[in-house]
Amino acid sequence: MSADSGPPPRPRPRVTAAVLAGGVGARMGGTRPKQLLPLAGRPVVEHAIAAFCAAPEVDDVIVLMVADHIPEVEKIVAHREYRKVSRVLPGGATRTATSAATLRALEQAGDDELVLLHDAARPLVAPEVIRSCVEALGTADAVGVAVPSSDTVVEAGAGPSGAEVIQNVPPRASLRRMQTPQGFRLGVIRRAYELALADPDLVATDDCGVVLRYLPEVPVRLVAGAESNIKVTHPGDIDVAEALLRLRGGTAGGTR
Numbered sequence: 001m002s003a004d005s006g007p008p009p010r011p012r013p014r015v016t017a018a019v020l021a022g023g024v025g026a027r028m029g030g031t032r033p034k035q036l037l038p039l040a041g042r043p044v045v046e047h048a049i050a051a052f053c054a055a056p057e058v059d060d061v062i063v064l065m066v067a068d069h070i071p072e073v074e075k076i077v078a079h080r081e082y083r084k085v086s087r088v089l090p091g092g093a094t095r096t097a098t099s100a101a102t103l104r105a106l107e108q109a110g111d112d113e114l115v116l117l118h119d120a121a122r123p124l125v126a127p128e129v130i131r132s133c134v135e136a137l138g139t140a141d142a143v144g145v146a147v148p149s150s151d152t153v154v155e156a157g158a159g160p161s162g163a164e165v166i167q168n169v170p171p172r173a174s175l176r177r178m179q180t181p182q183g184f185r186l187g188v189i190r191r192a193y194e195l196a197l198a199d200p201d202l203v204a205t206d207d208c209g210v211v212l213r214y215l216p217e218v219p220v221r222l223v224a225g226a227e228s229n230i231k232v233t234h235p236g237d238i239d240v241a242e243a244l245l246r247l248r249g250g251t252a253g254g255t256r
């Protein structure tokens with residue numbers, strides 16, 4: 001080796017993807033959680049499992065599922081031979097609690113390992129989005145996937161008559177809509193969640209927000225998401241996801 005070849009590259013940290021499927025799908029309605037509804041012939045949750053199993057950047061996949069439905073996911077995993085899936089575990093009562101359960105499940109892992117937290121309700125996550133999230137984690141400790149807002153976004157509140165009125169119009173050019181995956185060096189997201197879970201006023205709608213709030217000194221890098229990376233939330237979103245998948249031709253992941 002020549003004297004100026006620099007330090008050897010750091011070994012690639014292990015990457016675990018966690019598919020968060022602990023929600024009940026209240027906005028979707030129906031009797032079963034939306035992640036079990038059929039989408040292009042497979043349950044919604046299977047699309048995200050397939051995508052992360054097919055991603056060469058991902059070493060291990062865990063699924064956090066509504067406890068009563070764990071056997072259904074285990075059956076999918078066994079039947080389709082998703083070999084990277086190591087565990088199907090119970091989620092928590094809120095999305096934040098499910099993220100915290102993910103971190104508890106990874107308590108044996110080192111602080112330098114990486115974790116990607118992904119909504120099972122985003123079945124169309126594309127391979128290039130997973131890749132750019134993991135690549136960004138080579139130089140950042142927290143990474144979110146986001147798209148610019150093409151709509152004007154306003155802050156709303158109650159006006160003098162009680163009816164809803166606009167209270168503020170933030171400049172659109174700086175606004176982004178957050179998606180998943182959101183990726184973290186484990187030591188960082190662990191520390192953020194330790195602080196968050198000790199806060200009686202904790203309110204969070206995503207994991208990057210938890211890092212921003214509790215570890216403001218850690219920059220949260222943004223990488224490009226995709227308009228097609230929709231979150232199946234309301235009735236009708238399944239039809240939109242079906243149409244997008246048809247355009248793409250199959251599942252998000254395609255292979256195991």
Ligand SMILES: Nc1ccn([C@@H]2O[C@H](COP(=O)(O)OP(=O)(O)OP(=O)(O)O)[C@@H](O)[C@H]2O)c(=O)n1
Nearest residue numbers: 021022023024025026027093094095098120121
């Ligand atoms: N206790 C929860 C709540 C949500 N999620 C997951 O977080 C993702 C985004 O949440 P959301 O779309 O809100 O799903 P639900 O909570 O199921 O929907 P709703 O709020 O309409 O009940 C979904 O994959 C959902 O399964 C979770 O793992 N654990």
Ligand SMILES: C[C@](O)(CO)[C@H](O)COP(=O)(O)O
Nearest residue numbers: 095119178179180205206231
């Ligand atoms: C994490 C998220 O998908 C980013 O947009 C979103 O905040 C999840 O919100 P939900 O109410 O749990 O669907």
